[in-house]
Amino acid sequence: MKLVSATPYIVRTPKPHLGGHKWFFVKLETDNGLVGWGECAVLWSMMGMEDTFEAIVNDAFERYLLDETPIDRQMLTKRMYGGMTAQNPGLFTAGVISAFDVALWDLTGKFYNAPICDLLGGKFRDRIRTYTYIYDPDALEAGESDDFADRWLGGIDGIAEVAKKLVDRGFTGLKLDPVEFHGTSTLPLTPYELSMEQYDTAARTIEAIRDAIGTRADILIGTHGQTTPSSARRLAKLLEPYNPLWLEEPCPPENVDEMVRIAQSTTIPIATGERLAFNDFQPLFAAGACHFAQPDLGGCGGITAAREIAAMAEAHYVLMAPHVWGGPIITAAALQLDAAIPNFLIQESIYTSNLFFDEIVEEPFVWDDGDLLVPDRPGHGINLVEEKLLEHKARHGLRRRS
Numbered sequence: 001m002k003l004v005s006a007t008p009y010i011v012r013t014p015k016p017h018l019g020g021h022k023w024f025f026v027k028l029e030t031d032n033g034l035v036g037w038g039e040c041a042v043l044w045s046m047m048g049m050e051d052t053f054e055a056i057v058n059d060a061f062e063r064y065l066l067d068e069t070p071i072d073r074q075m076l077t078k079r080m081y082g083g084m085t086a087q088n089p090g091l092f093t094a095g096v097i098s099a100f101d102v103a104l105w106d107l108t109g110k111f112y113n114a115p116i117c118d119l120l121g122g123k124f125r126d127r128i129r130t131y132t133y134i135y136d137p138d139a140l141e142a143g144e145s146d147d148f149a150d151r152w153l154g155g156i157d158g159i160a161e162v163a164k165k166l167v168d169r170g171f172t173g174l175k176l177d178p179v180e181f182h183g184t185s186t187l188p189l190t191p192y193e194l195s196m197e198q199y200d201t202a203a204r205t206i207e208a209i210r211d212a213i214g215t216r217a218d219i220l221i222g223t224h225g226q227t228t229p230s231s232a233r234r235l236a237k238l239l240e241p242y243n244p245l246w247l248e249e250p251c252p253p254e255n256v257d258e259m260v261r262i263a264q265s266t267t268i269p270i271a272t273g274e275r276l277a278f279n280d281f282q283p284l285f286a287a288g289a290c291h292f293a294q295p296d297l298g299g300c301g302g303i304t305a306a307r308e309i310a311a312m313a314e315a316h317y318v319l320m321a322p323h324v325w326g327g328p329i330i331t332a333a334a335l336q337l338d339a340a341i342p343n344f345l346i347q348e349s350i351y352t353s354n355l356f357f358d359e360i361v362e363e364p365f366v367w368d369d370g371d372l373l374v375p376d377r378p379g380h381g382i383n384l385v386e387e388k389l390l391e392h393k394a395r396h397g398l399r400r401r402s
Contacts, residue, residue, distance in 0.1 A: 001032050004031050012392055022047065025384065026103055039328075041299055042094070043275070060096060071111060073108055077097060091277060094299055095299045098296075102297060120341075124344070131174060131348060132173075137166060137169060156204055167217045173220055174219055175219075175348075178205045178206055179198050190225065191226060193228050221268070233266065240268060244268055249272050256287050270290045271290060271294055272294060274294050274325070277300045277305065285315075291319070295320075303333055306337050318343070328361050329380070329382060331365065362382075
């Protein structure tokens with residue numbers, strides 16, 4: 001079995017663009033007719049770079065994968081890592097490698113007629129506990145939610161009411177950014193110091209959610225690395241009485257020493273990792289900078305890197321909570337990893353991993369009472385419908401900011 005072709009697909013998601021405005025997929029094909037699917041998920045760093053993504057996929061395939069055996073997936077991923085990054089990965093390149101890696105594992109599972117979790121050593125669990133960002137489920141399911149920012153409509157009382165709806169549906173973990181995300185390229189540039197009004201709004205929001213849901217579900221605090229370490233410490237102090245499960249990316253992830261100081265200053269566990277790849281996690285674990293690791297299988301180096309990250313994490317008693325901000329393939333890959341590692345905590349889900357997912361996949365995910373069920377189909381268990389990918393093909397380019 002040899003690899004013969006790679007096809008990139010870029011899909012534009014419909015409103016409210018849950019999981020991002022565009023999804024980046026890779027299809028690998030072999031000479032015996034097998035197809036493997038991968039996905040690149042690197043937050044917004046591919047936006048406006050669609051031509052570059054397609055060119056890198058095509059060139060990297062010809063240089064590193066053409067005529068190779070996909071079962072040699074770990075060797076091939078290590079070759080791409082060494083050749084494409086010179087052993088210093090950035091998220092952009094790591095995302096392309098991740099897409100190839102996930103597709104290689106998918107092909108290997110299909111070749112052996114086994115789910116990937118079996119190739120990783122077998123399952124610890126069949127059900128994967130999930131959390132979601134706080135969206136209004138009634139509006140989503142009725143097709144009335146017009147924008148991701150709708151989760152903020154209705155103010156503090158509205159957010160608390162929506163949180164209760166989600167818990168009533170079965171979710172045991174809810175995430176939100178109590179300091180609204182405004183982007184990393186707009187003023188004030190990150191990290192910035194929070195205002196007194198922002199501190200007050202954040203504390204009252206989390207208090208209202210805790211009052212609404214009680215102890216039926218965990219609250220997960222996101223910040224997207226926007227705040228200075230001093231602001232993160234002050235914010236954590238205000239939120240400690242509401243016992244959140246974690247404080248995510250309390251400062252930008254580059255400075256391990258600052259994250260250590262934040263971790264040591266609060267009783268709230270620290271979570272991080274969605275922007276990190278390959279060995280970036282090692283210094284965090286060694287320094288005690290985080291308690292929960294959040295690699296995204298569309299950006300961390302795929303399944304090959306994620307299983308290594310999980311092993312490093314286990315040695316430091318760090319639990320895994322893979323990040324998902326993208327489409328169905330990284331979700332499928334994460335479920336296979338979650339099933340096969342001992343140190344799993346919780347999995348991010350784009351609501352219940354349905355909605356637009358269902359339109360482009362052959363067989364939908366099964367979400368039941370707060371959990372995603374691990375597919376027992378070969379590979380990662382999710383195949384895409386190419387006609388739908390073409391129907392929702394993204395136009396290239398991004399309007400320049402003025």
